[in-house]
Amino acid sequence: MTEILVVTSGKGGVGKTTTSASLATGLAQLGKKVAVIDFDVGLRNLDLIMGCERRVVYDFVNVIQGEATLKQALIRDKRMDNLYVLAASQTRDKDALTQEGVEKVLKGLEEEKFDYVVCDSPAGIEKGAHLAMYFADQAVVVVNPEVSSVRDSDRILGLLASKTRHAESGSGEVRQHLLLSRYNPVRVAAGEMLSVKDVEEILGISVVGVIPESEQVLAASNAGVPVILDNESLAGQAYQDTVARILGEERPLRFIDVQRKGLLKRMFGG
Amino acid sequence: MGILDFLRAKPKNSANVARERLRIIVAQERSTRGGPDYLPLLRSELLEVIRKYVHVEPDAVNVVLESDSGHDVLELSVALPETEHDNP
Ligand SMILES: Nc1ncnc2c1ncn2[C@@H]1O[C@H](COP(=O)(O)OP(=O)(O)OP(=O)(O)O)[C@@H](O)[C@H]1O
Ligand SMILES: [Mg+2]
Numbered sequence: 001m002t003e004i005l006v007v008t009s010g011k012g013g014v015g016k017t018t019t020s021a022s023l024a025t026g027l028a029q030l031g032k033k034v035a036v037i038d039f040d041v042g043l044r045n046l047d048l049i050m051g052c053e054r055r056v057v058y059d060f061v062n063v064i065q066g067e068a069t070l071k072q073a074l075i076r077d078k079r080m081d082n083l084y085v086l087a088a089s090q091t092r093d094k095d096a097l098t099q100e101g102v103e104k105v106l107k108g109l110e111e112e113k114f115d116y117v118v119c120d121s122p123a124g125i126e127k128g129a130h131l132a133m134y135f136a137d138q139a140v141v142v143v144n145p146e147v148s149s150v151r152d153s154d155r156i157l158g159l160l161a162s163k164t165r166h167a168e169s170g171s172g173e174v175r176q177h178l179l180l181s182r183y184n185p186v187r188v189a190a191g192e193m194l195s196v197k198d199v200e201e202i203l204g205i206s207v208v209g210v211i212p213e214s215e216q217v218l219a220a221s222n223a224g225v226p227v228i229l230d231n232e233s234l235a236g237q238a239y240q241d242t243v244a245r246i247l248g249e250e251r252p253l254r255f256i257d258v259q260r261k262g263l264l265k266r267m268f269g270g
Numbered sequence: 271m272g273i274l275d276f277l278r279a280k281p282k283n284s285a286n287v288a289r290e291r292l293r294i295i296v297a298q299e300r301s302t303r304g305g306p307d308y309l310p311l312l313r314s315e316l317l318e319v320i321r322k323y324v325h326v327e328p329d330a331v332n333v334v335l336e337s338d339s340g341h342d343v344l345e346l347s348v349a350l351p352e353t354e355h356d357n358p
Contacts, residue, residue, distance in 0.1 A: 146288075147288050147291060147292055150292050150296075151292060151295060151296060151299070154296050154299065154300070155299065158300070158303045158304070162304060188285070191283035191284065191285045191286065192284055192285060193285055194285050194288055194289060194292075195285065198285065198288075198289045201289075202289065202292045202293055202296055203296070
């Protein structure tokens with residue numbers, strides 16, 4: 001069985017692509033056969049974050065339109081041979097993605113015995129975002145501790161419960177995971193930022209992980225290495241915890257309180 | 271709360287303000303979700319009409335669509351202000 005996992009949010013720029021790259025890589029590190037697909041037609045980004053931009057020959061839309069086979073379009077990761085990327089098309093034709101086309105590609109991946117297909121959704125609630133979530137078995141809703149992001153994620157949670165294949169056919173529910181990203185415990189302690197508890201209470205769902213705001217995320221994207229591979233970084237460790245929880249392991253949340261070290265560092269300028 | 275307390279009040283904790291605003295808007299949007307697309311507009315037009323007569327806050331009008339044994343029931347509730355004397 002292939003699990004289809006969408007990473008979505010509603011609001012743009014909250015960390016969907018960063019999350020897709022890290023979750024896909026983390027699942028592959030644990031031995032799963034994984035494909036990660038960029039659904040952001042016209043704004044290809046995932047290839048850069050995964051570090052395979054120079055190896056894109058064919059893309060998602062080429063496969064849908066029969067111009068390339070799935071095998072030709074899947075880019076094997078340089079670091080792990082059980083991880084593949086399917087790049088977004090740079091076409092400006094937003095109608096290039098169709099429901100039948102997406103279904104065909106997902107079926108093809110199932111035949112190739114993939115364990116997980118991670119779908120990196122574009123922002124918004126238009127066609128691309130709809131198609132990215134439509135076939136999902138599980139959803140990771142990325143939210144930032146900020147008013148517009150929280151409101152949009154509630155909207156997305158509503159769509160996941162009504163506008164997906166599972167909801168429409170009555171074949172079960174999309175398993176929903178809320179991932180709180182760009183969290184800054186110092187600002188939360190100062191009363192300047194919504195806390196984990198605030199977000200959980202407002203949305204009525206508990207978080208599957210909390211990714212701290214971290215400079216290493218930018219460094220990782222500069223290098224084209226998903227941040228989960230940076231074992232030293234707090235964001236990377238938080239993504240590793242998140243992958244474990246998605247697979248059913250229980251792990252306590254980390255990095256949600258102000259670090260003592262941070263305080264000493266501030267006092268002594270270390 | 272007296273005027274002195276009001277003047278002495280510390281600048282509001284902005285995360286608390288965010289939390290309260292979100293509680294209200296999320297509850298409001300959930301109540302019209304899944305219903306016909308005209309519900310949010312219906313709600314704001316109702317609000318406008320009600321405000322001709324009573325001054326109510328924007329979140330005072332609650333519209334809920336419920337299904338009751340085959341019928342769809344549109345339930346409206348309006349929270350009126352505490353005293354009738356401060357009407358516009
Ligand atoms: N935990 C984090 N700490 C610091 N910066 C982050 C973090 N997560 C994401 N970012 C930064 O935020 C920006 C947006 O991230 P990303 O591209 O993953 O968002 P997105 O949701 O995919 O955006 P879009 O909606 O445009 O597709 C990037 O510059 C990324 O480096
Ligand atoms: Mg993106």
